[in-house]
Amino acid sequence: MATSLMQSLERGRIMMKYADLIDQQKEELAKLECLDAGKLLALTKVVDIEGSADMLRYYAGAADKIHGETLKMAGNLHGYTLREPIGVVGHIIPWNFPSLMFFSKVSPALAAGCTMIVKPAEQTPLTALYHAFLAKEAGIPDGVINVVTGFGSTAGASIASHMDIDMVSFTGSTAVGRKIMETAAKSNLKPVSLELGGKSPIIIFDDADIDMAVDLARTATFYNKGEACIAGSRVYVQEGIYDKFVTKVTESMKSWVVGDPFDPHVHQGPQVDKAQFEKVLSYIEHGKREGATLVTGGKPCGEKGYYIEPAIFTDVEEDMLIAKDEIFGPVMSLMKFKTIEEAIEKANNTKYGLAAGVVTKDLNIANRMSRSIRAGIIWINCYLIIDRGCPFGGFKMSGFGKDSGMHALEKYLQVKSVITPIFDSPWL
Numbered sequence: 122m123a124t125s126l127m128q129s130l131e132r133g134r135i136m137m138k139y140a141d142l143i144d145q146q147k148e149e150l151a152k153l154e155c156l157d158a159g160k161l162l163a164l165t166k167v168v169d170i171e172g173s174a175d176m177l178r179y180y181a182g183a184a185d186k187i188h189g190e191t192l193k194m195a196g197n198l199h200g201y202t203l204r205e206p207i208g209v210v211g212h213i214i215p216w217n218f219p220s221l222m223f224f225s226k227v228s229p230a231l232a233a234g235c236t237m238i239v240k241p242a243e244q245t246p247l248t249a250l251y252h253a254f255l256a257k258e259a260g261i262p263d264g265v266i267n268v269v270t271g272f273g274s275t276a277g278a279s280i281a282s283h284m285d286i287d288m289v290s291f292t293g294s295t296a297v298g299r300k301i302m303e304t305a306a307k308s309n310l311k312p313v314s315l316e317l318g319g320k321s322p323i324i325i326f327d328d329a330d331i332d333m334a335v336d337l338a339r340t341a342t343f344y345n346k347g348e349a350c351i352a353g354s355r356v357y358v359q360e361g362i363y364d365k366f367v368t369k370v371t372e373s374m375k376s377w378v379v380g381d382p383f384d385p386h387v388h389q390g391p392q393v394d395k396a397q398f399e400k401v402l403s404y405i406e407h408g409k410r411e412g413a414t415l416v417t418g419g420k421p422c423g424e425k426g427y428y429i430e431p432a433i434f435t436d437v438e439e440d441m442l443i444a445k446d447e448i449f450g451p452v453m454s455l456m457k458f459k460t461i462e463e464a465i466e467k468a469n470n471t472k473y474g475l476a477a478g479v480v481t482k483d484l485n486i487a488n489r490m491s492r493s494i495r496a497g498i499i500w501i502n503c504y505l506i507i508d509r510g511c512p513f514g515g516f517k518m519s520g521f522g523k524d525s526g527m528h529a530l531e532k533y534l535q536v537k538s539v540i541t542p543i544f545d546s547p548w549l
């Protein structure tokens with residue numbers, strides 16, 4: 122491994138420089154990201170590009186703080202642990218947050234001292250290639266970060282099956298996550314970390330600030346045109362405020378602008394590609410056929426491009442496809458509940474467990490909900506807050522292993538025990 126020759130402090134210093142270069146190229150990188158993925162330019166600059174640079178800085182500071190421990194051993198033995206880089210890591214990432222995903226994988230792996238192959242999604246390879254160029258500029262030695270573009274079934278599958286790759290860190294769909302785990306098991310038994318899909322609930326209680334709840338539900342479902350693994354697309358509203366909530370959230374969509382993602386007044390750009398556009402529209406048709414009521418949106422819009430008016434459904438039943446499947450598009454399913462017990466049952470009625478939101482002024486409700494929902498992150502009176510210091514990852518079929526926070530560093534390290542006899546020690 123090339124980085125094994127580099128002092129950890131130096132690794133951190135180069136990562137800081139890399140972060141500065143990302144910041145300096147913010148405009149260019151954000152534009153590339155928008156062209157590739159249809160993301161909003163203004164938000165992309167801050168959330169995706171500044172967020173990427175800060176992710177690097179967070180882990181840069183950790184590079185020289187990785188150490189093992191001294192062990193208390195029986196007899197005349199001296200024992201200690203080393204925390205070594207796991208080796209060559211394969212990162213396979215999706216298209217919805219290309220830069221942020223790139224750096225949430227690459228940064229802790231660099232800090233740990235690993236070398237890596239990064240495969241961006243075939244829909245969005247541009248910024249990954251730019252990031253590889255900037256890595257070289259920053260002084261990261263050749264061979265440490267290797268970007269390989271290509272399709273999942275070829276480039277991605279080769280990473281999963283490669284005998285010289287020591288670990289795979291994957292973010293993407295549950296179906297592909299399963300394949301990667303199978304392939305890893307059939308090749309060199311490499312450990313895998315899987316950040317997978319979700320169908321996250323937001324539970325809004327009668328005592329909630331209704332305007333805040335409307336705003337949260339709207340952002341949770343429609344941010345990034347619904348192309349977010351943590352989208353809160355199952356919105357449960359307690360019966361006392363349900364009707365008022367439906368009216369308010371529907372009314373609020375009149376000021377929601379769909380259009381050119383480079384225009385700062387726009388709230389929602391196009392879906393990433395034709396396949397995703399058609400998939401979302403087919404779910405909307407399915408919802409109508411299943412008997413849900415489409416109260417607003419749900420149609421293609423604009424003269425060209427893959428734009429969809431954000432859709433809100435009421436009369437949604439738990440067993441409908443639109444309530445169960447990850448649509449990955451701007452589709453909100455509104456459902457009613459009576460009691461906290463019912464809210465817990467409904468929130469957990471999913472194979473996924475990535476995130477959940479709770480909107481209430483009652484601390485007891487908030488505490489009970491956050492301990493009862495089986496999901497990796499719970500937001501109370503907020504939603505979609507992702508922070509480089511906060512472990513992020515799913516329960517159940519949303520995967521396992523964490524990105525972000527010091528927990529992410531652990532997956533790129535392995536612990537080795539070293540034992541040696543000790544003689545003539547003044548104490549044992």
Ligand code: NAD
Pocket residue numbers: 213214215216217218240241242243271272273274276277278279281292293294295297298300301316317318319349350351447449475515519
């Ligand atoms: P995807 O699973 O189709 O693709 C993700 C990546 O895997 C791409 O790079 C793709 O080329 C690659 N891939 C596809 N088939 C492969 C195979 N057989 N072997 C190896 N690699 C393969 O997902 P997507 O459509 O790009 O992204 C959307 C999905 O990602 C959604 O399900 C979403 O929830 C999930 N996602 C999860 C998180 C999270 O942190 N949990 C974050 C973002 C997206």
